[in-house]
Amino acid sequence: xxxxxxxxxxxSLQGEQGYGICPVRLTQYAExxxxxxxxxxxxxxxxxxxxIFRGLSxxxxxxxxVKGDQMGMLATVINSLGLQSALESVGQKSKVLTSINMSxxxxxxxxxxxxxxxxxxxxxxxxxxTGNPFFTTDTASALRGVEIGADVxxxxxxxxxxxxxxxxxxxxxTKFSTISFTEVIEKRLKVMDLTAFTMCMENHLPIxxxxxxxxxxxxxxxxxxxxxxxxx
Ligand SMILES: Nc1ncnc2c1ncn2[C@@H]1O[C@H](COP(=O)(O)OP(=O)(O)O)[C@@H](O)[C@H]1O
Ligand SMILES: O=c1ccn([C@@H]2O[C@H](COP(=O)(O)OP(=O)(O)O)[C@@H](O)[C@H]2O)c(=O)[nH]1
Numbered sequence: 001x002x003x004x005x006x007x008x009x010x011x012s013l014q015g016e017q018g019y020g021i022c023p024v025r026l027t028q029y030a031e032x033x034x035x036x037x038x039x040x041x042x043x044x045x046x047x048x049x050x051x052i053f054r055g056l057s058x059x060x061x062x063x064x065x066v067k068g069d070q071m072g073m074l075a076t077v078i079n080s081l082g083l084q085s086a087l088e089s090v091g092q093k094s095k096v097l098t099s100i101n102m103s104x105x106x107x108x109x110x111x112x113x114x115x116x117x118x119x120x121x122x123x124x125x126x127x128x129x130t131g132n133p134f135f136t137t138d139t140a141s142a143l144r145g146v147e148i149g150a151d152v153x154x155x156x157x158x159x160x161x162x163x164x165x166x167x168x169x170x171x172x173x174t175k176f177s178t179i180s181f182t183e184v185i186e187k188r189l190k191v192m193d194l195t196a197f198t199m200c201m202e203n204h205l206p207i208x209x210x211x212x213x214x215x216x217x218x219x220x221x222x223x224x225x226x227x228x229x230x231x232x
Contacts, residue, residue, distance in 0.1 A: 001222050003042040003118065005145035006033070007138065007155045010048030010079050012213055020051060021082050025213075030086035032218040033123060037092060041222055042118035044148055045125045047083060048137040049075030055133065069133030076137060077105065080127035087123060094123040099131035099140070111147040118148070138196035146203040153205055154221060155192060156212025161229035162191050178230045200231070207231040 008029065015022025037043055052075035058068030080096050087094040095117055096106035106127055107113065114124045129140040138155070145153040162184065163173035181201035185194060191209055200207055210221050210228030220227050 001041060001151050001224075003148065003150050004036075004044070004222065005141055005148065005150040005153045006043060006045045006218075007141035007153065008045060008047040008083070008212060009157050010050040010052065010075065010137070012051075012156075012158050013047075013079055013082070014051045021079065023086075026082055026086040027090070028215055029083065029212070030090045030092065032215065033087060034090050034092040035219050036222050037121065037123055039222070043123045044114055044118060044144060044150070045080075045083065045123065046129075046137055046141040046144055047076055047079045047125065047127070049073065049079060049129075051075075052078060066133045069135075073100070073129045073131070073133075076129055077102070077127040080125045081105070084125055092123055093121060094125060096125045096127050099126065099128035102128070109144075111144075114144075114148050136193050136196065138192045139199065142196040142199040142203075142205065145205050146199065150205065153200060153207045154218075155207060155209045156218065157191070157209060158211065158213050159191070159209070160211035160214075160227065161209050162189055162231070164189075166190060176229045177226060178232070181231055184231055197231070 013021050013025055015025030049072045053071045055069030055072045059065050084094050084096050097109040098106040099109050101108050109126055117124050126144050129137050141153055159167055161175045163175050165173040167173045184197055208228050208230050211217055
Protein backbone atom coordinates (compact mmCIF):
# COMPACT_ATOMS: atom_id res chain seq x y z
CA UNK A 1 0.00 0.00 0.00
CA UNK A 2 1.56 3.26 -1.13
CA UNK A 3 -1.48 5.46 -1.49
CA UNK A 4 -4.78 4.96 0.34
CA UNK A 5 -8.22 6.48 0.42
CA UNK A 6 -9.46 6.17 4.00
CA UNK A 7 -13.20 6.43 4.59
CA UNK A 8 -14.15 7.33 8.15
CA UNK A 9 -17.69 7.02 9.46
CA UNK A 10 -19.30 10.23 10.68
CA UNK A 11 -21.36 8.25 13.16
CA SER A 12 -18.22 6.78 14.77
CA LEU A 13 -17.04 10.31 15.58
CA GLN A 14 -19.70 10.40 18.30
CA GLY A 15 -17.49 8.04 20.30
CA GLU A 16 -18.60 7.25 23.84
CA GLN A 17 -20.53 10.50 24.23
CA GLY A 18 -23.16 9.32 21.72
CA TYR A 19 -23.69 12.64 19.87
CA GLY A 20 -21.74 15.23 17.86
CA ILE A 21 -17.96 15.02 17.74
CA CYS A 22 -16.09 13.26 20.54
CA PRO A 23 -12.64 14.88 20.98
CA VAL A 24 -11.15 11.65 22.36
CA ARG A 25 -12.21 9.66 19.29
CA LEU A 26 -10.97 12.41 16.98
CA THR A 27 -7.54 12.42 18.67
CA GLN A 28 -7.34 8.63 18.46
CA TYR A 29 -8.02 8.81 14.73
CA ALA A 30 -5.48 11.64 14.28
CA GLU A 31 -2.72 9.75 16.13
CA UNK A 32 -3.25 6.61 14.06
CA UNK A 33 -3.32 8.57 10.79
CA UNK A 34 -0.10 10.36 11.76
CA UNK A 35 1.59 7.03 12.51
CA UNK A 36 0.67 5.65 9.09
CA UNK A 37 1.64 8.86 7.27
CA UNK A 38 4.98 8.67 9.10
CA UNK A 39 5.67 5.39 7.31
CA UNK A 40 5.51 7.19 3.98
CA UNK A 41 2.00 6.07 3.00
CA UNK A 42 0.10 8.75 1.07
CA UNK A 43 -3.33 9.34 2.60
CA UNK A 44 -6.53 11.01 1.45
CA UNK A 45 -9.54 10.87 3.74
CA UNK A 46 -13.28 11.12 3.14
CA UNK A 47 -15.34 11.45 6.29
CA UNK A 48 -19.10 10.94 6.64
CA UNK A 49 -21.64 13.22 8.27
CA UNK A 50 -24.03 10.74 9.87
CA UNK A 51 -23.26 12.00 13.40
CA ILE A 52 -24.81 15.35 12.42
CA PHE A 53 -27.32 14.91 9.58
CA ARG A 54 -28.36 12.41 6.94
CA GLY A 55 -30.50 13.60 4.03
CA LEU A 56 -32.62 10.47 3.85
CA SER A 57 -33.52 10.48 7.53
CA UNK A 58 -34.56 14.14 7.19
CA UNK A 59 -37.16 13.24 4.55
CA UNK A 60 -39.31 11.44 7.14
CA UNK A 61 -39.28 14.60 9.24
CA UNK A 62 -40.49 16.81 6.42
CA UNK A 63 -37.16 17.99 4.95
CA UNK A 64 -36.80 18.32 1.20
CA UNK A 65 -34.39 15.56 0.02
CA VAL A 66 -32.04 17.83 -1.89
CA LYS A 67 -31.86 20.36 0.94
CA GLY A 68 -31.37 17.51 3.41
CA ASP A 69 -28.54 16.05 1.35
CA GLN A 70 -26.91 19.47 1.16
CA MET A 71 -27.16 19.66 4.95
CA GLY A 72 -25.54 16.21 5.11
CA MET A 73 -22.70 17.33 2.83
CA LEU A 74 -22.13 20.40 5.00
CA ALA A 75 -22.02 18.05 8.00
CA THR A 76 -19.09 16.25 6.38
CA VAL A 77 -17.31 19.61 6.10
CA ILE A 78 -17.78 20.22 9.84
CA ASN A 79 -16.30 16.78 10.59
CA SER A 80 -13.45 17.36 8.14
CA LEU A 81 -12.49 20.62 9.84
CA GLY A 82 -12.60 18.85 13.21
CA LEU A 83 -10.30 16.12 11.92
CA GLN A 84 -7.91 18.65 10.39
CA SER A 85 -7.73 20.46 13.71
CA ALA A 86 -6.99 17.17 15.52
CA LEU A 87 -4.28 16.28 12.98
CA GLU A 88 -2.65 19.66 13.48
CA SER A 89 -2.75 19.15 17.26
CA VAL A 90 -0.77 15.93 16.96
CA GLY A 91 1.71 17.57 14.56
CA GLN A 92 0.50 16.07 11.28
CA LYS A 93 0.26 18.40 8.28
CA SER A 94 -3.13 18.22 6.57
CA LYS A 95 -5.33 20.15 4.21
CA VAL A 96 -9.07 20.24 3.58
CA LEU A 97 -10.18 20.27 -0.06
CA THR A 98 -13.91 20.78 -0.66
CA SER A 99 -16.09 19.29 -3.39
CA ILE A 100 -18.09 22.51 -3.64
CA ASN A 101 -16.65 26.00 -3.69
CA MET A 102 -16.45 27.30 -0.12
CA SER A 103 -13.21 29.21 0.09
CA UNK A 104 -11.73 30.12 2.60
CA UNK A 105 -13.00 27.04 4.47
CA UNK A 106 -11.02 24.89 2.05
CA UNK A 107 -9.61 25.00 -1.47
CA UNK A 108 -11.76 23.44 -4.18
CA UNK A 109 -10.96 19.74 -4.74
CA UNK A 110 -8.98 18.67 -7.78
CA UNK A 111 -7.41 15.22 -8.03
CA UNK A 112 -4.08 16.72 -9.21
CA UNK A 113 -3.99 19.02 -6.17
CA UNK A 114 -4.72 16.12 -3.81
CA UNK A 115 -1.92 14.05 -5.36
CA UNK A 116 0.56 16.93 -5.18
CA UNK A 117 -0.22 17.45 -1.49
CA UNK A 118 0.01 13.74 -0.64
CA UNK A 119 3.35 13.51 -2.40
CA UNK A 120 4.56 16.36 -0.19
CA UNK A 121 3.57 14.38 2.93
CA UNK A 122 0.35 16.28 3.59
CA UNK A 123 -2.74 14.29 4.62
CA UNK A 124 -5.64 15.39 2.40
CA UNK A 125 -9.19 15.54 3.74
CA UNK A 126 -11.77 15.66 0.98
CA UNK A 127 -14.91 17.31 2.36
CA UNK A 128 -18.43 17.73 1.05
CA UNK A 129 -18.99 14.21 -0.35
CA THR A 130 -19.33 14.19 -4.13
CA GLY A 131 -20.95 17.63 -4.05
CA ASN A 132 -24.19 16.11 -5.36
CA PRO A 133 -27.39 15.04 -3.60
CA PHE A 134 -28.59 11.40 -3.73
CA PHE A 135 -25.04 10.13 -3.14
CA THR A 136 -23.25 9.00 0.00
CA THR A 137 -19.77 9.46 1.38
CA ASP A 138 -19.12 5.79 0.55
CA THR A 139 -19.65 6.68 -3.11
CA ALA A 140 -17.55 9.83 -2.65
CA SER A 141 -14.76 7.60 -1.28
CA ALA A 142 -14.99 5.26 -4.25
CA LEU A 143 -14.98 8.16 -6.71
CA ARG A 144 -12.10 10.02 -5.07
CA GLY A 145 -10.18 6.78 -4.53
CA VAL A 146 -10.34 6.06 -8.25
CA GLU A 147 -9.51 9.66 -9.19
CA ILE A 148 -6.41 9.91 -7.01
CA GLY A 149 -5.14 6.47 -8.08
CA ALA A 150 -5.37 4.90 -4.61
CA ASP A 151 -4.17 1.31 -4.26
CA VAL A 152 -7.04 0.53 -1.92
CA UNK A 153 -10.17 2.02 -0.37
CA UNK A 154 -9.97 1.43 3.38
CA UNK A 155 -13.43 1.61 4.87
CA UNK A 156 -12.96 2.19 8.58
CA UNK A 157 -16.17 1.47 10.43
CA UNK A 158 -17.53 0.07 13.70
CA UNK A 159 -17.75 -3.57 12.53
CA UNK A 160 -14.63 -5.63 11.82
CA UNK A 161 -15.54 -6.72 8.29
CA UNK A 162 -18.29 -7.90 5.98
CA UNK A 163 -20.60 -10.60 7.37
CA UNK A 164 -23.17 -12.92 5.87
CA UNK A 165 -25.77 -10.54 7.38
CA UNK A 166 -25.65 -7.31 9.41
CA UNK A 167 -23.75 -8.46 12.54
CA UNK A 168 -25.43 -5.75 14.63
CA UNK A 169 -28.81 -7.37 13.94
CA UNK A 170 -27.87 -11.04 13.31
CA UNK A 171 -25.51 -12.40 16.00
CA UNK A 172 -25.04 -15.73 14.18
CA UNK A 173 -23.67 -14.02 11.02
CA THR A 174 -20.16 -15.08 10.01
CA LYS A 175 -17.35 -12.94 8.63
CA PHE A 176 -15.73 -13.16 5.22
CA SER A 177 -11.97 -12.68 5.07
CA THR A 178 -12.16 -12.22 1.29
CA ILE A 179 -15.16 -11.78 -0.96
CA SER A 180 -15.66 -10.84 -4.62
CA PHE A 181 -17.50 -7.74 -5.80
CA THR A 182 -20.04 -9.90 -7.61
CA GLU A 183 -20.82 -11.85 -4.45
CA VAL A 184 -21.29 -8.68 -2.38
CA ILE A 185 -23.62 -7.28 -5.02
CA GLU A 186 -25.57 -10.51 -5.61
CA LYS A 187 -26.04 -11.08 -1.87
CA ARG A 188 -26.86 -7.39 -1.35
CA LEU A 189 -24.54 -7.14 1.65
CA LYS A 190 -25.13 -3.68 2.97
CA VAL A 191 -21.89 -2.52 4.55
CA MET A 192 -21.48 -0.04 1.67
CA ASP A 193 -24.02 1.11 -0.90
CA LEU A 194 -24.22 -0.52 -4.31
CA THR A 195 -23.15 2.61 -6.19
CA ALA A 196 -19.87 2.62 -4.24
CA PHE A 197 -19.26 -1.12 -4.73
CA THR A 198 -20.02 -0.89 -8.46
CA MET A 199 -17.68 2.06 -8.97
CA CYS A 200 -14.83 0.21 -7.22
CA MET A 201 -15.51 -2.98 -9.17
CA GLU A 202 -15.56 -1.25 -12.56
CA ASN A 203 -12.35 0.60 -11.80
CA HIS A 204 -10.51 -2.28 -10.10
CA LEU A 205 -10.16 -0.52 -6.75
CA PRO A 206 -10.08 -3.14 -3.96
CA ILE A 207 -11.91 -2.35 -0.71
CA UNK A 208 -10.90 -3.34 2.80
CA UNK A 209 -13.53 -3.07 5.51
CA UNK A 210 -12.13 -2.97 9.06
CA UNK A 211 -12.89 -1.81 12.60
CA UNK A 212 -11.44 1.68 12.89
CA UNK A 213 -12.61 2.14 16.46
CA UNK A 214 -10.05 -0.31 17.86
CA UNK A 215 -6.85 1.65 18.43
CA UNK A 216 -3.92 0.47 16.31
CA UNK A 217 -6.03 -1.18 13.61
CA UNK A 218 -5.16 1.37 10.94
CA UNK A 219 -1.47 0.62 11.38
CA UNK A 220 -2.16 -3.12 11.36
CA UNK A 221 -4.18 -3.10 8.15
CA UNK A 222 -1.78 -0.79 6.29
CA UNK A 223 1.05 -3.02 7.53
CA UNK A 224 -0.53 -6.02 5.79
CA UNK A 225 -2.30 -7.74 8.71
CA UNK A 226 -5.50 -9.45 7.61
CA UNK A 227 -7.84 -7.98 10.22
CA UNK A 228 -10.88 -7.11 8.10
CA UNK A 229 -12.58 -8.20 4.89
CA UNK A 230 -11.02 -7.67 1.46
CA UNK A 231 -13.35 -7.12 -1.50
CA UNK A 232 -11.65 -7.67 -4.85
N1 LIG B 1 -23.35 -7.78 5.72
C1 LIG B 1 -22.88 -6.82 6.54
N2 LIG B 1 -21.63 -6.95 7.07
C2 LIG B 1 -21.12 -5.99 7.88
N3 LIG B 1 -21.80 -4.87 8.25
C3 LIG B 1 -23.05 -4.71 7.77
C4 LIG B 1 -23.65 -5.66 6.90
N4 LIG B 1 -24.89 -5.23 6.57
C5 LIG B 1 -25.06 -4.05 7.19
N5 LIG B 1 -23.98 -3.72 7.93
C6 LIG B 1 -23.86 -2.49 8.73
O1 LIG B 1 -23.04 -1.53 8.04
C7 LIG B 1 -22.52 -0.64 9.01
C8 LIG B 1 -21.21 -0.06 8.53
O2 LIG B 1 -21.40 1.00 7.64
P1 LIG B 1 -21.09 2.52 8.02
O3 LIG B 1 -21.17 3.29 6.73
O4 LIG B 1 -19.83 2.65 8.81
O5 LIG B 1 -22.29 2.87 8.95
P2 LIG B 1 -23.15 4.16 8.96
O6 LIG B 1 -23.54 4.44 7.53
O7 LIG B 1 -24.29 3.77 9.84
O8 LIG B 1 -22.26 5.23 9.55
C9 LIG B 1 -22.28 -1.47 10.27
O9 LIG B 1 -22.54 -0.71 11.40
C10 LIG B 1 -23.22 -2.67 10.11
O10 LIG B 1 -24.24 -2.66 11.09
O1 LIG C 1 -21.95 12.86 -2.15
C1 LIG C 1 -22.67 12.98 -1.15
C2 LIG C 1 -22.25 12.57 0.15
C3 LIG C 1 -23.11 12.76 1.22
N1 LIG C 1 -24.34 13.32 1.04
C4 LIG C 1 -25.23 13.59 2.20
O2 LIG C 1 -24.46 13.62 3.39
C5 LIG C 1 -25.01 12.72 4.37
C6 LIG C 1 -23.93 12.19 5.28
O3 LIG C 1 -23.10 11.27 4.62
P1 LIG C 1 -23.11 9.70 4.96
O4 LIG C 1 -24.49 9.28 5.34
O5 LIG C 1 -22.49 8.98 3.84
O6 LIG C 1 -22.21 9.68 6.24
P2 LIG C 1 -21.81 8.45 7.21
O7 LIG C 1 -22.87 7.41 7.17
O8 LIG C 1 -20.53 7.87 6.69
O9 LIG C 1 -21.63 9.10 8.55
C7 LIG C 1 -25.75 11.70 3.55
O10 LIG C 1 -26.77 11.10 4.30
C8 LIG C 1 -26.31 12.55 2.41
O11 LIG C 1 -27.48 13.23 2.82
C9 LIG C 1 -24.76 13.69 -0.25
O12 LIG C 1 -25.87 14.16 -0.43
N2 LIG C 1 -23.90 13.51 -1.29
